[in-house]
Amino acid sequence: MEQTKSSSLRRERVLSHIADCWWLWILKAVIVLLVLCIIVPFFWMITSSVKTTQEYLTSPIVWFSRDPQWSNYAEVMVDLQFYRYIINSLILAALSVLLSVFSSAFVAFGFSRFNFKGSSVWFGIMIATMMLPGQVTVVPQFLLFKEIGWTKNFLPLVVPQICGAAGNVLLITQFMKGIPHEIDDAAKVDGAGSLTIFLRIMLPQIVPILIVTGLFTFLGSWKDSFGPLIYLRDESLYTVPLALMTFISPENPNRGILFTGLTIALVPTIIVYVLGQKYLENGIVIADLK
Amino acid sequence: MNTNRCKKILQSENLKGYLFILPWLIGFFVFTIYPIVMSFTMSFFDWDLFGERTFIGFGNYVEIFSNEIFHICLSNTLLYAFFSTLISVLFGILTAYILLSASWLNLALRTIIYLPSLVIGIAFSMMMAPIFDASEFGLINQFFKLFGWETQTWLSEPGKAVWVLIFMSLWGLGGPMIIFTAAFKNIDNSVIEAAKIDGASRFMTLVKINLPIIFPIIVYQLFMSLIGGVQVFDLALGLATASGTATHGMGNQNALGTLAYYLYRTGFGGADAAMGKASAIGWIIFFITAVFSVFILIFIKKSKYYTKN
């Protein structure tokens, strides 16, 4: 008697659970479909990295190379010294992330926790600077850096990051708005200064979003091809996107190496993303334990 | 007396606030304001980067507005901005919500959805080329043939190419998804538990509880998608290059032209470097974005009233 009652209750619960989220399952299926579509071009790109030029240019698409040129990888990494460009890109990206994330969080703290005169004006101006497409200010900025004498190297790409990026500031501000004030107030009562509150209390709570911001900044720097193009002269300082451009040419007898380079370039970004996801999940645990 | 006043100033909200935003302020005054002002001034000049700078007043703007290419780009951009914002926010929220738990499947799916954001610009056009190929060998066309549907000239169809562009905005779904994931995870579980106990369905919980809590993030994403949408360029350039019609125009008869792409061609890509005109286009983009932003602000104000109730 007892058994059947509880099992029928369980069945009811399970059924209602399914009825509750049937729409979730459907959407999940749609997502899986989308994911399959996304995989296709990546798959093609990776398999193209070892194709012969002829196979690459053939239609219909050749999915798997019959004569895989594994030497492409050696050629790209060693002969064409791709590893140098990867290192350059990594250094540049790491610097950008460190400077931009911390600085943006700093500024965001100011906007979200302090109600100072003119804060909404400056906030509005900051958002407004995002509304102007970057390409418009590229040339004047170039001329500005030329006056200072900062061209020909990384400086124009790194130093402005110390001042925080508008997009990052906006994102972190929005997150900070969701953090309740109680702990701040408690700390203030204990005599903590604003800087301490920022470092000891706010930062640990927003670790997830800092990671996300870091990820975005990393990718922005990694993928940037225009900035390095106009500011770097020395080929040994080139970043990955620029190096890849040098592989493109109609005279190139081995088309596959471009894809080899692209595939290799994908690896560091995937690593960073996976690490980021891991810390994201961990960071949430830390935040929960506050 | 003086030390007290000093202390007061030092502890005042105003000073502290300004101190914290000082890095950005410095950056603004040193690196940002001069280029912005100069670009605005330049939009009234005829400047070819190396030639003379001649003042032509509103000449650039008049030329742009009377150019039919501009109108194509304008309509494409407006369509894209509207729909891509809708798609980003809606799908971003849904995807983040559905893939929220940290199961292996979800993590894998999330990673794959984010993959597109990792590709470098050139990779994008090369990856898209075999898919959107207008001949019968394009991947999508082959897929269509399987079902007996007619093959299409995807990216080469003036007027229709923009819808392909809009569909491709899904390529950038990873970013919003990650942000909303982080936002959802930040929600205090106790609130959700309470709702469950009260017997709310998943759907109700999502709409009535999760969404209002992450409202600031939704606002953020609305803005960013909008700004990104009005400034869409990489996607358009990539698709146009993939279709092989990018040399003399932005796609077949400028089908894939967007305002930012038009800016790029005018000032950077094409045979000329008309920086004055490019600046003018940039400021037109700014103006359009500003107008859209006002709409969003109004929407926010209205919904704040709603949530308050």
Added chain:
Amino acid sequence: MKKLLSLLMSAAMLAGGASVFAGCGRDVPDNVLVVSRWASVYERSAFEEWGKLFEAENPGIEIQWNFNDYSNYFTKLRYDLLDDAAADVVFLSTWGWGPYRDSNVFVDLDSVDSLKDVIAGVNEGANKQFMKGEERLGVSVGITTRRIAVDTATFEGSAYDLSELQTRTSCFEPEEMISILGGVAQENGKKYALKMDSSEAAFLLTASAGAPIVNNATKTVDVDCEAGKAAVRDLVLLFQSGYVVPFGQDTNSSASGTFDEAMLVQGEQTVLTSYTGPWGFSTLQNAGKDIVTLPAFKATGGEDTMLVTYNNLCVPKASEKKDMAYKFIEWALSYEAQVEFAKFSDLPSNTQAYEYVTGGTSEEFPTDLFGSFAVGSDNLYYMDGMTDEFASAFSAAMSNLLNESYKTGVGYYDVDEAKLDAAIDRFCAALKDAEDKL
């Protein structure tokens, strides 16, 4: 522990960054001349070898090549020049010339005494290019041609003698082209098509027509030009024959890697021929095709002409080694250097060298570039690229024209003359509307 680790990592990054900064901005030694040209990693050795010949004749001067890259060369050049840090000798092509038309960045080479002789030795047509009024901002070092690339496989077992076609010494007229391609198609039961881009089509409507519809020199559109209209008619019929694919797809998408020449390797289906230049031929050869080139074609009744674009040498005013730069240019335009140049790059712009290279059937020169067909240096048409906007309007007008004309099948057709004429008139009117964009 974790904190220490992350601190160490940050320190390492900063150190790495600092070292990178320290390593940049190296100065170029006084005896080194920097020459820049676009070239991918695979083409560099040929230029370096050529440069060594200069070094041999001028001991003490070393050449440092600056091969930015193939696709971004012109963009990068603009910023290098803005930064006063461009090379001492800069290669510029037709396509990249736009921003410098009215600029002050390059030295007027006419003012250099030592170059007067070599400049006089260059083709007359080439010498009319890169002029800003009376100032000569660049001097032509090579000219690039267009020919029709054909896959020998398509002519296998055909009644048409490919070798005869290759060695003919005059341009094809469109009607001839139709009958040849059509004939081969019928033989093989396949469909062939000829790809060309709008600027090349515009050429057919301009120089070779004699009195052109679109005159890029005077920036005018003449809607009443009968010879031009006849040329359009021929072109339309060529496209409507079903053998020839019209514009829309450019043959120049190097950045994406999807060359239209890729269509040439489409399985067993459609094999295309292509009206293109050396860059296109390499692609086809790299794709494993056995390519042979045929002389280009002209408008019906027009003169034998060859469409060319040009590559020039310029000296930025900011260069601090102008004397060495002038020496290099003097050498580069000399007969011997030009002949060597033709072995791996463009046709020489030095008249004497040009006659030599195109006159004989010498094995030294790549036959895929020049073939045995020689158009005299007087009959070269220098294409001064249309503006993007006009090219766009041109493509659109041409597409409309082709859509409107009576579409027929492969082979023989009935053409409604009246409809065609009306369509051509509308085409000319559309071009007239776009005249201000020239």
